[in-house]
Amino acid sequence: MNHSIFMYILVSFLTSYCIRVLPLTLIRKPITNRFSKSFLYYVPYVTLAVMTFPAMVQATDSQIAGIASLCVGIVLVYFDQGLPVVACACCMTVFLLEFFFV
Amino acid sequence: MNKKEFTQGFKDGIPIGLGYFAVSFALGIAMKNAGLNWIDGFFMSLCNLASAGEYAGTQVILASGSYFEMILMTLIANARYMLMSCSLSQKLSPETKTVHRLCIGYAITDELFALAISRKDYLNPLYFYGAMAASVLPWAIGTSCGIILGNILPSIIVSALSVALYGMFLAIIIPPSKKNHTILFIVLISFISSYLCTILPGIRSLSSGTRIILLTVIIASIASIVKPVKEEDL
Numbered sequence: 001m002n003h004s005i006f007m008y009i010l011v012s013f014l015t016s017y018c019i020r021v022l023p024l025t026l027i028r029k030p031i032t033n034r035f036s037k038s039f040l041y042y043v044p045y046v047t048l049a050v051m052t053f054p055a056m057v058q059a060t061d062s063q064i065a066g067i068a069s070l071c072v073g074i075v076l077v078y079f080d081q082g083l084p085v086v087a088c089a090c091c092m093t094v095f096l097l098e099f100f101f102v
Numbered sequence: 103m104n105k106k107e108f109t110q111g112f113k114d115g116i117p118i119g120l121g122y123f124a125v126s127f128a129l130g131i132a133m134k135n136a137g138l139n140w141i142d143g144f145f146m147s148l149c150n151l152a153s154a155g156e157y158a159g160t161q162v163i164l165a166s167g168s169y170f171e172m173i174l175m176t177l178i179a180n181a182r183y184m185l186m187s188c189s190l191s192q193k194l195s196p197e198t199k200t201v202h203r204l205c206i207g208y209a210i211t212d213e214l215f216a217l218a219i220s221r222k223d224y225l226n227p228l229y230f231y232g233a234m235a236a237s238v239l240p241w242a243i244g245t246s247c248g249i250i251l252g253n254i255l256p257s258i259i260v261s262a263l264s265v266a267l268y269g270m271f272l273a274i275i276i277p278p279s280k281k282n283h284t285i286l287f288i289v290l291i292s293f294i295s296s297y298l299c300t301i302l303p304g305i306r307s308l309s310s311g312t313r314i315i316l317l318t319v320i321i322a323s324i325a326s327i328v329k330p331v332k333e334e335d336l
Contacts, residue, residue, distance in 0.1 A: 090269030
């Protein structure tokens with residue numbers, strides 16, 4: 001069978017769109033079951049935490065820069081800095097460390 | 103009110119857009135190797151809005167795999183969005199119209215989802231559209247640029263930009279951890295088990311998308327049984 005890139009893109013689009021839209025359109029009422037409620041409440045934190053570490057440390061060319069950037073991020077958030085400040089500071093940390101030391 | 107929400111969303115979406123540009127640039131390089139031109143790459147990214155999912159899809163194209171394989175790979179790499187979509191359904195007011203649900207659903211990504219759940223009260227669709235406006239096009243354009251420009255951008259810049267998204271995640275998970283010790287504990291457990299999963303034989307060979315789903319389901323289930331949320335936490 002001859003595959004076209006257009007069809008590949010269409011197929012992947014339909015798959016990823018359905019996955020995302022079905023729960024959002026079908027679940028319309030607040031969920032009352034305590035387990036489901038707790039589960040959905042915890043999901044975001046677990047997912048984001050799992051995605052952050054160790055991926056953040058492995059994303060950079062030098063692992064040390066990645067670890068430093070993770071620490072800078074945690075400290076800044078702990079002292080109530082906002083999202084853009086934290087994101088920029090993490091990038092700058094990596095850039096400066098890799099530029100001067102590695 | 104709505105205009106303010108849109109502007110706020112756009113502002114919060116700018117760092118995401120910058121991060122997306124860098125990540126999709128790298129993705130573009132992979133697509134170029136699979137034979138996609140800059141227009142293909144643009145639409146691939148615009149339609150899928152998923153780094154791991156698109157990368158998996160690109161591998162299928164590279165191998166001239168079947169459409170069924172394409173569905174399966176996309177499904178596995180993006181399955182976590184289904185969980186996020188369930189979670190986000192609770193963050194929308196029950197009155198939210200279907201058309202808004204269809205549009206918001208399109209852009210459930212790790213980062214935009216994170217932004218959405220960090221909002222107080224119900225999510226205003228306009229806020230989400232603002233964030234989408236700042237981030238969806240950079241994602242698609244970044245892919246095209248990656249395909250066209252290849253390896254021109256110095257690697258030190260790509261390396262620095264690659265942590266932007268994680269910095270954002272920290273800004274979302276840490277503030278609630280300060281107030282709620284259960285969340286702090288869950289975050290630490292997640293860090294540790296996620297790290298273990300990258301070194302343990304067997305588990306480490308699973309794709310990162312699959313690992314994320316497994317860990318999310320297991321850890322969130324245990325937490326819900328051991329420490330079910332009280333009404334006042336929600």
